Amino acid sequence: MLFCLFICGVVLFAFSAYGIFKTGKGNNENCKKNKFLPWVALVLGAAFIIIPRCVWKTEELRAEKNVSLNWNIIKAKNIDGNVDEQIIKQILNSFTERAALLLKKYPNCVESATAVICQWNLNDKYLIYRQEEYGWGIEIEVSIKIKDDVTVRDGKYLLSGHTLWYYLGGGKRPGIDCLKSESAIFVGVDSSRIKDGENTFISVPEYYIIDQLVN
16 A cells, blocks of 8 residues: 555656646646646655655664563572572573564564573583583573464574574573574574584673573
């Protein structure tokens, strides 16, 4: 509808300009009487061009702002201390910004977003690889559920209906561990970096502050 209005505006604008030029050269009574008509068409054409552009710009600005997620933050039972709310907010906002491109394209695609804060004993001999290799004593387990009924696609990857899993930590190697290809795509990893069937690690040096999350 807006596109049709815009095209009509362009056509009206072009014909009105021609009409103004034509009537301006004529000196007979009919030309003098009809001089105001091209000006009316010119005003209407300009309005038909400006209104859709303003609406499109407003929609773009709204989409740019609509990159927030409604996070459900859970403190695991093994947490020994208080969670710093400012740090968790900073980390989750940073994580959300990485998904900005897809969230702008599909602003209503997320069904739920959950962040579970976990704490591990680095002296435990039964460490999983993130604690052993990355030195993550505190990590944030993130899950993003993409709606089933919304088509979310990036290249060959269809994200609709997927639950996307991530682990965020500091330690010796601060960053994000993406548990499947679709998870990596959602946070902006180039497909050339992704090996299907393998985790994708994103180095994020500023995530060192996750070690200060629990105090």
